[in-house]
Amino acid sequence: MLKKITTTAAILVVGSTAALAHVTLEGKEAPVGSTYKAVLRVPHGCEGKPTNTVRVQIPEGFYGVKPQPKAGWTLDKVKGAYAKAYDNHGSPVTEGVKEVVWSGGSLGDDEYDEFVLRGTIAADLKAGDMLYFPVIQECSEGLKERWIEVPAAGQKASDLELPAPGVKLLQKTGN
Amino acid sequence: MTPLCYKALSQTGTLQRFVSAILLWLAMAAAASAHASLNTTEPSDGSVVSTAPRVITLTFSEPVSPTSLKLTRPDRRTVTLGSFVLKDRTVEITPPGDLSDGSYLLSWRVVSEDGHPIGGSVVFSIGQPNANPRGAAADIDWPVCAGLWIGKVALYVGLFLGVGGAFAINWFADGSGKALRQIVVTLGAGFAGALLSAGFQGLDTVGEPVSRLFTPTVWKAGMATSFGPTVIFAAAALALAGLALASGRGRDARWISISALMTAAFALCLSGHASAADPQWLMRPAVFLHVAAIAIWAGALLPLLAEFRRGGEAAGAALHRFSVFIPWAVLVLSLAGGVLAVVQVRTPAGLVTTAYGIVFLIKLGLLVLLFALAAVNRWKLTAGSKKGEPTAIRLLVRSIAAETAVLLLIFAVAATWRFTPPPRTLIAEVQRTVVAKLQTGKAVADVRITPDRVGAIAISAAIVKSDLSPLDPQEVTVVLSNPGAEIEPIRRRAQQGKDGWTVPDIALPVPGRWRLRLDVIISDFEMTRMEGEVEIAP
Numbered sequence: 001m002l003k004k005i006t007t008t009a010a011i012l013v014v015g016s017t018a019a020l021a022h023v024t025l026e027g028k029e030a031p032v033g034s035t036y037k038a039v040l041r042v043p044h045g046c047e048g049k050p051t052n053t054v055r056v057q058i059p060e061g062f063y064g065v066k067p068q069p070k071a072g073w074t075l076d077k078v079k080g081a082y083a084k085a086y087d088n089h090g091s092p093v094t095e096g097v098k099e100v101v102w103s104g105g106s107l108g109d110d111e112y113d114e115f116v117l118r119g120t121i122a123a124d125l126k127a128g129d130m131l132y133f134p135v136i137q138e139c140s141e142g143l144k145e146r147w148i149e150v151p152a153a154g155q156k157a158s159d160l161e162l163p164a165p166g167v168k169l170l171q172k173t174g175n
Numbered sequence: 176m177t178p179l180c181y182k183a184l185s186q187t188g189t190l191q192r193f194v195s196a197i198l199l200w201l202a203m204a205a206a207a208s209a210h211a212s213l214n215t216t217e218p219s220d221g222s223v224v225s226t227a228p229r230v231i232t233l234t235f236s237e238p239v240s241p242t243s244l245k246l247t248r249p250d251r252r253t254v255t256l257g258s259f260v261l262k263d264r265t266v267e268i269t270p271p272g273d274l275s276d277g278s279y280l281l282s283w284r285v286v287s288e289d290g291h292p293i294g295g296s297v298v299f300s301i302g303q304p305n306a307n308p309r310g311a312a313a314d315i316d317w318p319v320c321a322g323l324w325i326g327k328v329a330l331y332v333g334l335f336l337g338v339g340g341a342f343a344i345n346w347f348a349d350g351s352g353k354a355l356r357q358i359v360v361t362l363g364a365g366f367a368g369a370l371l372s373a374g375f376q377g378l379d380t381v382g383e384p385v386s387r388l389f390t391p392t393v394w395k396a397g398m399a400t401s402f403g404p405t406v407i408f409a410a411a412a413l414a415l416a417g418l419a420l421a422s423g424r425g426r427d428a429r430w431i432s433i434s435a436l437m438t439a440a441f442a443l444c445l446s447g448h449a450s451a452a453d454p455q456w457l458m459r460p461a462v463f464l465h466v467a468a469i470a471i472w473a474g475a476l477l478p479l480l481a482e483f484r485r486g487g488e489a490a491g492a493a494l495h496r497f498s499v500f501i502p503w504a505v506l507v508l509s510l511a512g513g514v515l516a517v518v519q520v521r522t523p524a525g526l527v528t529t530a531y532g533i534v535f536l537i538k539l540g541l542l543v544l545l546f547a548l549a550a551v552n553r554w555k556l557t558a559g560s561k562k563g564e565p566t567a568i569r570l571l572v573r574s575i576a577a578e579t580a581v582l583l584l585i586f587a588v589a590a591t592w593r594f595t596p597p598p599r600t601l602i603a604e605v606q607r608t609v610v611a612k613l614q615t616g617k618a619v620a621d622v623r624i625t626p627d628r629v630g631a632i633a634i635s636a637a638i639v640k641s642d643l644s645p646l647d648p649q650e651v652t653v654v655l656s657n658p659g660a661e662i663e664p665i666r667r668r669a670q671q672g673k674d675g676w677t678v679p680d681i682a683l684p685v686p687g688r689w690r691l692r693l694d695v696i697i698s699d700f701e702m703t704r705m706e707g708e709v710e711i712a713p
Binding site: 043044047048055057109134136144146148149162 | 215234236650696699701
C-alpha cells in the first residue's frame with residue numbers, strides 16, 4: 001500500500017521538478033463556486049538576484065481572499081471595490097482584497113518558497129476558462145520579474161515568455 | 176489517513192493510479208512549461224572590453240545544454256562555436272583565439288531540462304565598437320578588387336565584342352565566317368568573366384579573402400546580390416551569340432543574334448550603380464539602350480577588321496551597311512549616356528571632386544579619341560576603302576585596330592566604376608533613419624532607428640495609447656532579432672528621455688530584415704508586446 005503511494009508520489013515529484021522555472025500555481029484545477037487555496041511557487045530570483053517582494057493581483061471573480069502570513073515577510077492587503085457583488089453565504093460582498101503583497105523578505109536565487117492565499121471562486125465563472133493570478137517578483141538592485149502575460153486568443157501559455165500563473169476552472173461540484 | 180481512504184486506495188488498481196499520475200504530470204508540465212532564463216554573461220551584453228576574452232560565460236537560472244552557439248565577427252562572418260564546457264548552470268565557451276578589435280555578437284540557443292528551447296544574443300566589443308562601415312575606411316582587399324575588375328572587363332569584352340560581333344557578322348557582314356575565331360574567343364572571355372565575377376562578387380559581399388573563392392557559400396552569396404541575375408542573363412546572351420554563329424548565315428542566325436544583343440543589354444541593366452538610380456523608369460531603359468548601342472558599334476569592329484584584312488568585295492559591302500547604320504547607334508549611345516551621366520553626377524562639381532566623376536572624365540576623354548578615329552574612318556577612309564584603294568584600306572585597318580584598342584581601354588576604365596560610389600549616393604549619404612510604426616490593441620509606437628544600416632545604431636520610440644492619448648509606461652524593452660541570419664533576440668532596456676524611450680547604442684552585425692519588438696509595461700500588471708520589422712541597409 002505504502003509502496004503504491006510512494007510510486008505515485010515519486011512520479012509526481014519527477015514530473016514537477018522540471019516545471020519550476022516560472023512562478024506557477026500548485027493546484028492546476030478547481031471547481032467554480034468553491035474555496036480555492038492558491039499556492040504560488042517561486043522557483044528563482046531575478047537574473048540571479050534574491051527576491052524581496054512578491055505581489056499577486058487578485059482576479060475579478062476570486063473573492064473573500066485571505067493571504068497566509070509568512071515569517072520574515074511583511075504582509076499587505078490592498079483592498080478595493082469588486083466589479084460586481086458576490087455571494088458570501090447569503091450576504092452580498094462588494095469589496096475586498098485586490099492585491100496581496102509580501103515584502104521585506106529575502107529569497108535567494110538558489111532557494112525555493114511558496115506563497116499562499118485562500119479565497120472563493122465565484123459560482124458564475126465559466127467552467128473550462130482559466131483564472132489567472134498575475135505575479136510580480138521584485139528583487140534587489142531594482143530588478144523585477146513579471147509573470148503577467150495572459151494568452152490571447154489562439155495563443156498557448158507555452159508561447160509566452162512571462163506567463164501569469166493560472167488555474168483551470170471545473171464544473172461546480174454537487175454539494 | 177482514514178480507514179475509508181485506505182479502502183478506496185486498495186480498491187484502485189496500480190495501473191490506474193499510474194495512468195492518472197502520468198496524466199496529472201502531463202497537465203502540470205504543459206501548464207508550467209519551464210524555461211530556463213539567462214542570469215548573467217561575461218563579457219556582459221553591450222559591454223566594451225579592452226582585450227579579447229579567453230572565455231565567454233553564460234549563466235542560466237538552471238542547468239541547460241547549448242544547441243547552437245554562433246559568433247558573428249566584425250567583418251560579418253559567422254563562426255559556429257563548438258568548444259564549450261558545462262559547469263552546473265554555467266556554459267563556458269572558448270572563442271577563437273584570433274579575435275581582433277570590433278563588435279561581436281554571440282547568438283545562443285539552449286534547451287533547459289524540460290526540453291524547452293530558449294535563445295538570445297549577447298553583443299560585446301573589443302577595444303571599441305564597430306563604426307558604421309560605410310562611414311569608416313574599410314580595409315580594401317586588393318586581390319578581390321583585382322578579380323572583380325578583371326571579371327568585369329572580360330564580361331564587357333564578351334558582351335560588347337562577342338555578342339555585338341555575332342550581331343555584326345549577321346547584320347553587316349552577311350554571315351561571313353572570317354571573324355569567327357576572334358568572336359568565339361571573346362565569347363569565351365565573356366563566359367570566364369561572368370563566372371569569375373559571380374565568385375568575386377561573393378567574396379566581396381561576405382568579406383572573404385581570395386583563398387576562399389572555391390567555397391559554395393561564397394558563390395551563393397554572390398549570386399544572391401543584384402549581380403546574380405546579370406550573370407545569368409549575360410551567360411544566356413553569350414550562349415545565344417554562340418548559337419547564332421553556329422547557325423551559319425540566314426534569317427535564323429540574324430534573329431538569334433539580335434535576341435542575344437537584347438539579352439546582353441538586359442543583363443547589364445539589371446545591376447550596377449546606374450540601374451539602381453532613380454527614376455528607375457528612365458535609368459533602366461537608358462542603360463539598356465546605351466549598352467545595346469555600344470554593342471552594335473563595338474561589335475562591328477572585329478568583323479570589319481577581319482573582312483578588310485582578308486580583302487574582297489564583301490568588305491566594302493559590310494562597311495557600307497555599317498556606316499549607314501552606325502550614326503543612329505552613336506546618337507542613341509550618346510543620348511542615353513548623357514542621361515546616365517547627368518543623373519549620376521548631379522552637379523558639375525561632382526565631376527572633379529569625386530572618384531566617380533574623375534573616372535567619367537577619363538572615359539569621356541577616351542571617347543573623344545574614339546569619336547575622332549571614327550570620324551577619320553568615316554569621312555576620310557570609307558569612300559576609298561569601299562572602292563578598294565589599297566592605301567585607304569591599309570589606313571582603315573590600322574584605324575579600326577586603334578579604335579578597338581581605345582575601346583578596350585574604355586572598358587577597363589568603366590569597370591572601375593564598380594569601386595566608386597556615384598556622387599548621387601554620396602549626397603544621400605547623410606544619416607538616414609528607418610521608421611517603423613508598431614500597433615497593438617493597447618498602444619501605438621513610432622520607432623526610429625538611426626542610421627538605417629549595420630553597425631552602432633540608436634533607437635527611439637514615441638509610445639501613446641491606441642486612442643492616441645498619452646501613455647506613461649513603467650518600462651520599455653527593445654528586442655531585435657534576425658531569424659534569417661539565425662540571430663537570436665538582443666534585448667535592451669530603454670531609457671526614458673525627452674525624445675521618448677531610447678536605446679543609445681546597439682551594434683547590429685548584419686544587414687537585412689530585422690524583427691523589432693517593444694515590450695511595454697503599461698502598469699504593474701499590464702504589458703503589451705508590439706511587433707514589426709525593419710530593413711537594415713548594408
